[in-house]
Structure formats: structure tokens, C-alpha cells
Amino acid sequence: RVLRWGRGFGWPRSGGIRGGAAMDLFGDLRRMNKRQLYYQVLNFAMIVSSALMIWKGLIVVTGSESPIVVVLSGSMEPAFHRGDLLFLTNFHDDPIRAGEIVVFKVEGRDIPIVHRVIKVHEKGNGNIKFLTKGDNNEVDDRGLYKEGQNWLEKKDVVGRARGFLPYVGMVTIIMNDYPKFKYALLAVMGAYVLLKRES
Amino acid sequence: LRKNVEDFTGPRERSDLGFVTFDITADILNGKNGLQTFRNKNSLIIFDWNVKQLFLYLSAEYSTKNNALNQVVLWDKIMLRGDNPRLSLKDMKSKYFFFDDGNGLKGNRNITLTLSWNVVPNAGILPLVTGSGHVSVPFPDTYETTKSY
Numbered sequence: 001r002v003l004r005w006g007r008g009f010g011w012p013r014s015g016g017i018r019g020g021a022a023m024d025l026f027g028d029l030r031r032m033n034k035r036q037l038y039y040q041v042l043n044f045a046m047i048v049s050s051a052l053m054i055w056k057g058l059i060v061v062t063g064s065e066s067p068i069v070v071v072l073s074g075s076m077e078p079a080f081h082r083g084d085l086l087f088l089t090n091f092h093d094d095p096i097r098a099g100e101i102v103v104f105k106v107e108g109r110d111i112p113i114v115h116r117v118i119k120v121h122e123k124g125n126g127n128i129k130f131l132t133k134g135d136n137n138e139v140d141d142r143g144l145y146k147e148g149q150n151w152l153e154k155k156d157v158v159g160r161a162r163g164f165l166p167y168v169g170m171v172t173i174i175m176n177d178y179p180k181f182k183y184a185l186l187a188v189m190g191a192y193v194l195l196k197r198e199s
Numbered sequence: 200l201r202k203n204v205e206d207f208t209g210p211r212e213r214s215d216l217g218f219v220t221f222d223i224t225a226d227i228l229n230g231k232n233g234l235q236t237f238r239n240k241n242s243l244i245i246f247d248w249n250v251k252q253l254f255l256y257l258s259a260e261y262s263t264k265n266n267a268l269n270q271v272v273l274w275d276k277i278m279l280r281g282d283n284p285r286l287s288l289k290d291m292k293s294k295y296f297f298f299d300d301g302n303g304l305k306g307n308r309n310i311t312l313t314l315s316w317n318v319v320p321n322a323g324i325l326p327l328v329t330g331s332g333h334v335s336v337p338f339p340d341t342y343e344t345t346k347s348y
Contacts, residue, residue: 053347058201078251078252078277078279079251079252079254079277079317079319080319088328097327098256098258098260098270098271098272099258099268099272099315099317099327100256100327101317103324116254116317118256118271118272118275118295119270119272119298120268120269120270120271121265121266121268121269121300122266122267122269123265124267124269125268135254135275137201140295154241161233161325162325163323163324163325164319164320164322164323165322166321166322197306
């Protein structure tokens with residue numbers, strides 16, 4: 001008898017006509033031997049590690065803890081809208097100057113804010129304090145800072161906006177607002193990677 | 200680019216507050232200075248297909264005893280692609296309070312006013328350009344208590 005590799009090898013043939021892709025899927029899973037499964041898992045792990053390495057590499061190259069951010073509010077319209085993507089750098093020697101768009105975090109809060117620098121006071125020793133304001137806001141950001149805080153300092157800066165892409169960040173916002181969408185996306189990606197066979 | 204200014208300082212408990220009125224005449228479309236270092240090296244057009252808007256701002260730069268470098272944005276404007284690129288504003292008052300961090304405005308002889316802009320593309324790099332032509336403004340040695348603004 002001729003046995004075909006991978007199909008029915010060592011397994012009883014499922015008799016009858018059991019149609020449907022679902023049966024094929026389970027059939028596939030059962031037929032994959034352990035070695036193939038490990039191979040697929042390693043493949044998946046490699047993809048995830050590469051992505052993480054690229055992200056860490058970006059952090060090193062730009063000097064910013066978060067080199068790519070999504071705009072969350074409309075306070076910088078019409079320049080940036082909710083869902084736009086910003087690329088940041090945070091080089092230590094880059095001075096902070098009026099007119100620059102900076103992304104900063106208020107002490108104690110997690111959410112980064114993207115606004116423009118409107119006042120800068122720098123001492124001879126390099127100590128800088130500055131004030132920001134959103135283009136679309138009537139007033140400056142003092143209301144957003146910590147209680148009693150009137151100025152921002154270099155340590156509050158996540159980065160300076162150097163480039164931007166419109167709309168692309170919307171995916172992140174949707175995943176945040178609709179967690180089911182995020183899980184569905186992850187499930188699909190996981191299934192694809194685990195079951196994909198390199199022929 | 201021309202600016203004419205009239206200015207005075209008012210006393211405040213902790214910091215000097217400066218008042219500046221200015222005229223701005225600017226021709227953004229045909230300005231040569233800012234274009235050379237950025238994308239549009241070969242064309243004299245600032246508003247190309249990839250420019251969504253310009254964020255213009257007038258900033259005052261000066262140094263004081265307290266701080267080696269101070270920059271305060273006095274006025275800003277958003278110029279969308281399609282808007283008239285020629286500015287001719289007269290007798291403008293500053294949009295934002297010109298507070299110094301301390302008392303460095305009184306008698307300060309050298310406040311430099313510069314017009315700059317942030318080019319916001321439809322997608323891509325965000326450059327900051329400084330216009331050519333800047334004006335130096337001195338503040339008087341005494342505080343004004345009587346002028347109204």
C-alpha cells in the first residue's frame with residue numbers, strides 16, 4: 001500500500017463525508033506531530049521577540065521612552081486629530097524652544113499630552129522651565145499640571161514631535177475602547193501564526 | 200518682514216509684565232529664508248501639496264539676570280493651505296500675557312521679536328522655520344502705571 005505523508009499516516013481514516021472547514025481544521029491539528037507544533041510555537045515566539053526588539057531599538061535610537069504616540073484629544077486641532085500618530089525624539093542635548101510641539105506627562109499621571117511650548121525660561125546652568133498650551137485651547141495648560149505646579153521641566157518631557165501620520169493610530173483607540181475587538185484580533189493573529197504551514 | 204512696536208512695562212508684585220503692540224507685514228509665500236533648509240529646496244512655494252497648515256507665532260527672546268534665555272510667544276495664528284499668504288496686521292496687541300520670570304523686562308534693552316512657523320504636513324516631518332527679519336525692541340527704564348492696554 002502506498003501511504004501518503006501527512007494524510008492519514010498512522011491514523012484511521014475518518015470515514016464518510018464529514019464536510020466543512022472545521023473538520024479539516026481539527027484534522028490538521030491532530031495530524032501535526034509534536035515536532036511541527038514546537039516549530040510553529042518557536043516561529044511565533046521569534047516574531048514576537050523581533051517586534052519587541054524593534055520597539056526597544058526605537059527607544060534607544062530616539063532617546064524617548066515612547067517614540068510613537070497616538071493623539072488622544074482634539075486639543076491640537078486642526079493640526080492633529082484624535083487617532084493621528086506622532087513620532088518623537090528626545091535627545092538630551094536638544095534644547096526646548098518656544099513653538100515646539102512636545103509630548104509630556106504630568107507627574108503622577110499616565111496619560112501623555114501633546115501640546116505646544118509657549119514660554120521658556122532657561123538658566124545659565126541649563127535648568128529649563130516651560131509652559132505649554134494646546135493650539136485649540138483658549139488657555140494655557142496650568143490647569144492640567146499638578147496642584148501648585150506652574151511650569152514643566154525637562155524630566156516631564158516624553159519627546160518632541162518630529163513627524164506625523166494621520167489616522168493610523170485609530171486602530172489603537174478602537175482596541176482600547178472595544179476590548180472585544182482587541183481579543184478577536186489577537187485570536188485571529190494567533191490562529192494564523194500557529195496554523196500556517198510553510199510548504 | 201517689518202514690525203513696528205511700542206511697548207511699556209507695568210509693575211506686578213513678583214514679575215514684570217510687558218505690553219507690546221506691533222504691526223506685522225509678512226509675505227510667507229515668497230519668503231526665501233526659511234525654505235532653503237527644508238524639503239522644498241528647489242521651489243519657492245511653501246504651501247505645496249503636502250502642507251496642511253502653517254502655525255505662525257511671534258516670539259520674544261531676551262535674557263535677564265534671572266535667566267540666561269527667555270522665550271515668550273506673544274501671538275499666534277493658524278494659516279491653512281488656501282488662506283491668504285500675505286499678512287498685514289496693524290496695531291496688534293499680544294494675545295498672551297508677556298510675563299517675565301522675575302523683573303527682567305524693566306530697562307531691558309534687547310528684546311528680539313521673531314516670526315516663526317511650524318509647517319504641518321499632511322503626513323511626514325514637522326519642521327520649525329524662522330522667518331527672516333527680526334526686530335529688536337528695548338523696554339523703558341521705568342514702570343508705567345497710568346497707561347491702559
